[in-house]
Amino acid sequence: MNKQNGYLDKAIAEFRSILEDRYPELEQRKFDFSRDYEVLNELGQTLFERAKMERGDARSAQRDSFLKQAVEQFNKTLAIDTENLAAHYNLALIHAQLGDSNKADQHRKLHEKYRPDDNARDRAVTIARRNNPAADHAAQATVIYPLQRNGAFGLTSQTPARQASAP
Structure with missing residues (x-):
């Protein structure tokens, strides 16, 4: 929430807390977020955004520090998932x-290599929807499912089904 509201320093501290903090309740529940690449990516992106706030030559050292910290987080993600698009x-x-x-x-080349082919996915969805009208409707x-249809649960064969009116 702090990241969305622009409180990047607070967000960075919270992401680090999620990744690094260890206390008995977490250990008891066997929670370990240190290898959660979604959180690692969020921290990396937040550090990258924070670096953008350091403008000008006088602040280049701080900017580079945030950028290098972001690189470190994205490299941790790639150690877990070598094909992670956001990290590349x-x-x-x-x-x-x-x-x-x-x-x-x-x-850039690795990102392009692992990026899914949007056209192939769209084509596959179109074919699947065409081949299965019920699944297409459900998707x-x-x-809106007509409840008063022939064969509906609880309707006898003598009960006339009402047709759904078209809007």
């Missing part, structure tokens, strides 16, 4: 800002 995308942007064009190109954002 952000690392490409961060390395470009740090002036390391080789690493930026490497992560709509708002689904």
